[in-house]
Amino acid sequence: MTGRAVAAEMLSLESALRQLVKVVQRTPVELASPNGALGRYAAGDVRAKRSQPCADLSAMDGFAVAGTEPWTVVGESRCGAPFGGPIGPGQAAHISTGAVIPEGASAVLIKENAQLSDHTLQAIEHPEDGAHIRRKGFDFATGEQVIAAGQRIGPAQLALLIAAGCDAINVGRPPRISILECGDELDAKAAKPGQLPPSNGAMLAAMCASQACETTVSAPLPDDLGAIAEAIETAGSADLIVISGGASVGDHDLVRPALKSIGVEPDFWRVAIKPGKPLLVARRQKQLILGLPGNPVSSFVTGFMFMLPAIRAMLGARDPWPARMYLPAAHDLPPVGPRREFLRATIAPDGAIPLDQQDSSALLALSKASCLIERPEHCGGLKAGTPVPVYLLGNGGNA
Known part of the structure; x- marks a missing residue:
């Protein structure tokens, strides 16, 4: 891959999504x-x-009738056993919902409107022509x-x-997804101060489970350039590598240097969203690489807004983006700064309610969220009752 300059300025969400579409390649068709x-x-x-249907069928239980009443009932048409011939004017046949309309019948008299005495049928309310008939091929x-x-x-x-x-x-073909999680602090037992159980990989894999893909999660990687580079190269058969952590600007954020060491330059890096600014997108031949932030909420939001659309685009989705709808804001909302904000929220009868805790590391609040409220950059405050765009997460208590 030839090197590409990465703009120093953060990309807008729309620009980042447009660029993502350009670098995603569809999986082979099968x-x-x-x-x-x-x-x-x-x-x-x-x-x-x-x-x-493959023939005219009855939409109701009752009688297939021809002509005007009274009718003489001459047989029955039921599902899987049609009446054995046509019926003529003044004749009728018992009929079940979904059964074939006998040739010659002009309507179905529903059972509730029928009066049957011996084999003589009359209508409490006469059906109009074509009533309760599902026409062939409708x-x-x-x-x-x-x-x-x-x-x-x-x-x-x-x-x-x-x-x-x-x-x-x-x-x-279902894309092959390889999920890597970086951080010296990640340890399954988290027995020492400052250690954390590795949860982002499992979370991202669970998000991928909503898509038709094959996902593997590797053991946590240390903050070591060589180890990260080796893990990326080892995942060479994956269509998409998702790396959680190490994509920011700290001394121990080594995803970009690791990519550079194997000849890969980002297509773009840093998006003007909150949470999730240090998002990285790169391509290595036919392989897409997404570097997501390490904070769990940031990882979730960027996974929702970028990872899942990338998978859908790989699968050939006509519209890979998350569905957006509008709900009233249940509370007043404050002004927004230079980055697009995604507020974790719940849904109540009076609208979307932002959760009190919006820190990008707060998993408990994320687990309670059923939607994200989207707040455009540089927008003013908002009064309760004003419609706001929201994304349903399929997550949280009332999702």
Whole structure:
């Protein structure tokens, strides 16, 4: 990789995300069954191989009727056992929800509106033509696009693919993610003053579990340039290396020097967000490298805003960015300085409530947060009740 100059100024969030898109490379496309595609993204448009429904079906339990009343009931159509022929004017057939409409029937008289005496049927309320009939192909027809390129295959899309007769689709291969955690202070027992259990790697791996990827977490690395460089090179088969800690400017923040020692220069470094300023993005041939801050909340926020979108982009997502919605601010919010702020918050009936503790090391507060409130840089104070952008985390008590 040729060296690239890293701007001394911090990038805005939007600029950083645009640059991230430029350096992310999609994983190779492979063919997968609908079940195998779950959680991944379609690599191309998918078209139905059958129509749904494949015939006119009843939407209700009752009677398929032809012509005007009274009707003579001449048989039954049920799921898996259609009526064995057409019905003519003045005739009707018992019918179940989802059963095929007999040829000649013009409507379904629902059971609640039917009066049946022996085989003679009359209506309490006469159905309009076409009432309670699901027409052939009303959901989708053979050849119709059912999944768009870049669309995520979730439970509903899985059912759709199966119903549409699509036994295999093209999707991106699950990215291989290698997570490294740096810091001399990291020790599983944390028996000495100043030591910490290594929790960021496990947290980031758990975040990755929401995506279709293969994740490994290495043992904590010391603040040693050679050890960090060796770990990066050892993870050569990974599509994405995520390094938590060591990306800032301290004497023992050695991720950038370690990258430089193996010929890698950052594409960008430092983003104007709080928490999460010392974010680093680099590329080593086809491999993406993300250096995240070591403070756990900073690591979480940058993982949410950059790591997860990078994985989704690798998988071919049409829109890899986290979904944003608006809720009222439940409390007044103070002005914001030169960095975009992401406040940990909970959701209540009157809106989003920022947590009292916003320190970037506060895991207890993070565990209670169900959303992030986004506050633009250099914005003024805000009155309670004003809509604010929020990102749902799927985390915390009321998520």
